[in-house]
Amino acid sequence: xxxxxxxxFYEDIRKNKIQSFFLITIVFAVLLALAYTIGFVVGxxxxxxxxxxxxxxxxxxxxxxxxxxxxxxxxxxxxxLADQTTYRQFHNIIEGLCLASGLPKPKLYIMQNAQINAFAxxxxxxxxxxxxxxxxxEKLNKQELEGVLAHExxxxxxxxxxxxxxxxxxxxxxxxxxxxxxRSLFWGSFGGGNDERGGQLRIILMxxxxxxxILAPIIVSLVQLAISRKREYAADSSAVKFMRTPTGxxxxxxxxxxxxxMKVSGAIAPLFLAKPGKEHEWxxxxxxxxxxxxxxxxx
Amino acid sequence: xxxxxxxxxxxxxxxxxxxxxxxxxxxxxxTQIDNSLAQIDVQLRKRSDxxxxxxxxxxxxxKHESKIITEVTNARKAMLSSEGVVNKMKAGNKLEGxxxxxxxxxxxxxxxxxxxxxxxxxxxxSSIEDKIAYARQYYxxxxxxxxxxxxxxxxxxFASMFGFKExxxxxxxxxxxxxxxxxx
Numbered sequence: 231x232x233x234x235x236x237x238x239f240y241e242d243i244r245k246n247k248i249q250s251f252f253l254i255t256i257v258f259a260v261l262l263a264l265a266y267t268i269g270f271v272v273g274x275x276x277x278x279x280x281x282x283x284x285x286x287x288x289x290x291x292x293x294x295x296x297x298x299x300x301x302x303x304x305x306x307x308x309x310x311l312a313d314q315t316t317y318r319q320f321h322n323i324i325e326g327l328c329l330a331s332g333l334p335k336p337k338l339y340i341m342q343n344a345q346i347n348a349f350a351x352x353x354x355x356x357x358x359x360x361x362x363x364x365x366x367x368e369k370l371n372k373q374e375l376e377g378v379l380a381h382e383x384x385x386x387x388x389x390x391x392x393x394x395x396x397x398x399x400x401x402x403x404x405x406x407x408x409x410x411x412x413r414s415l416f417w418g419s420f421g422g423g424n425d426e427r428g429g430q431l432r433i434i435l436m437x438x439x440x441x442x443x444i445l446a447p448i449i450v451s452l453v454q455l456a457i458s459r460k461r462e463y464a465a466d467s468s469a470v471k472f473m474r475t476p477t478g479x480x481x482x483x484x485x486x487x488x489x490x491x492m493k494v495s496g497a498i499a500p501l502f503l504a505k506p507g508k509e510h511e512w513x514x515x516x517x518x519x520x521x522x523x524x525x526x527x528x529x
Numbered sequence: 530x531x532x533x534x535x536x537x538x539x540x541x542x543x544x545x546x547x548x549x550x551x552x553x554x555x556x557x558x559x560t561q562i563d564n565s566l567a568q569i570d571v572q573l574r575k576r577s578d579x580x581x582x583x584x585x586x587x588x589x590x591x592k593h594e595s596k597i598i599t600e601v602t603n604a605r606k607a608m609l610s611s612e613g614v615v616n617k618m619k620a621g622n623k624l625e626g627x628x629x630x631x632x633x634x635x636x637x638x639x640x641x642x643x644x645x646x647x648x649x650x651x652x653x654x655s656s657i658e659d660k661i662a663y664a665r666q667y668y669x670x671x672x673x674x675x676x677x678x679x680x681x682x683x684x685x686x687f688a689s690m691f692g693f694k695e696x697x698x699x700x701x702x703x704x705x706x707x708x709x710x711x712x713x
Contacts, residue, residue, distance in 0.1 A: 318649075318652065318653075319656075322652075322653075322656035322659070322660075323656075323659075325660060326656065326659045326663045327663065329565075329568055329572075329663040329664045329667055330663035330664075330666055330667055331667070332561060332564075332565075332667055472663075474666065
């Protein structure tokens with residue numbers, strides 16, 4: 231047997247939830263720090279106007295992104311609804327896994343792609359979608375496909391789909407605010423540049439603000455990616471909980487390992503089963519396959 | 530004086546919230562358990578509904594296998610007349626065993642194995658088997674979380690308060706994975 235201790239999946243899921251909560255708190259803290267510094271540096275009414283307009287724009291962006299996330303993801307990969315008779319096995323496996331997890335059946339989609347991959351999206355289990363590539367349906371056997379679909383269904387059960395949508399939206403909002411701040415500073419230096427009150431403190435804060443505005447989007451993106459990677463391990467754990475065996479998922483991940491990378495838009499990359507590109511681990515939406523397989527083999 | 534009333538109000542509010550949360554948890558878990566039993570029932574019925582179709586598609590090919598066909602027919606009848614999930618599940622397992630023998634014998638009939646309708650029914654029946662296993666697993670999970678929350682503190686106090694008793698654990702027989710022995 232293996233030297234390392236067996237991982238209890240219930241424990242794993244709990245730990246992941248705590249860590250994710252911690253990570254999202256950091257995102258909020260960065261957002262607050264940014265807003266506070268901006269408020270301090272930019273004193274005039276004019277800039278508050280910009281901030282209010284900016285907030286309205288980001289709110290529209292948040293609400294739109296939240297309610298339309300599944301449709302947007304499906305549209306961007308040009309996926310088609312999987313019909314009941316042609317993709318009978320796909321539907322059967324999902325129905326079985328839904329019985330195991332107590333989830334409502336999500337809408338099923340197929341995307342034309344020779345690579346083995348899949349993703350889940352939507353704001354909650356009632357509005358969820360699962361999409362698989364034609365490659366996955368052709369190259370995986372029934373048990374492996376079941377493992378992959380259990381992983382995707384876990385993203386729905388763990389509310390990862392909502393969580394990832396919200397973080398994506400938050401990260402987007404922080405970069406919008408940073409942009410507004412940097413631009414308004416540029417304008418401000420021409421408009422009210424003669425303002426001498428405040429002195430040194432103002433300049434220091436201004437510098438801090440600029441640094442924060444530049445760094446914040448980078449930091450929160452890294453946090454988002456870290457959350458995304460954590461969530462992959464959690465979804466692997468839950469998939470094992472539903473299937474009571476890791477064999478199928480391990481088989482599928484091994485098959486993916488020997489496959490080539492696929493190309494999708496960066497925004498929806500975190501949604502997929504396996505990372506679509508090749509980057510350093512810090513900039514990756516998914517943990518390395520070898521690490522995931524190793525963890526699964528210990529369950 | 531003022532902060533004491535605040536503390537008491539806050540304490541009571543907290544207790545009320547906790548009680549509500551536990552009440553809802555018990556109700557949710559009970560519904561989950563009932564629902565998973567209903568799901569097992571649905572799948573068992575679906576299986577017996579498919580049997581006449583299967584026999585119809587098989588009859589033309591397997592003229593000399595009347596023994597197995599009668600066995601399947603009888604198992605289905607027994608299944609339909611049984612009451613309660615446990616008995617239904619037992620009868621269902623017998624039916625499943627008979628169907629497995631039928632599919633094993635079907636291996637000897639290449640024409641039948643090429644029949645689209647037969648293949649479809651075979652796939653459907655095997656997926657029903659998976660679904661029954663999953664629904665049973667979900668039932669057991671539900672029972673487990675229910676009894677943990679009824680037995681542990683503070684759930685134990687609230688459970689007796691609302692009259693949520695520990696549920697009787699129905700030992701739903703597991704479907705045997707082995708292909709049954711054929712006796713000709």
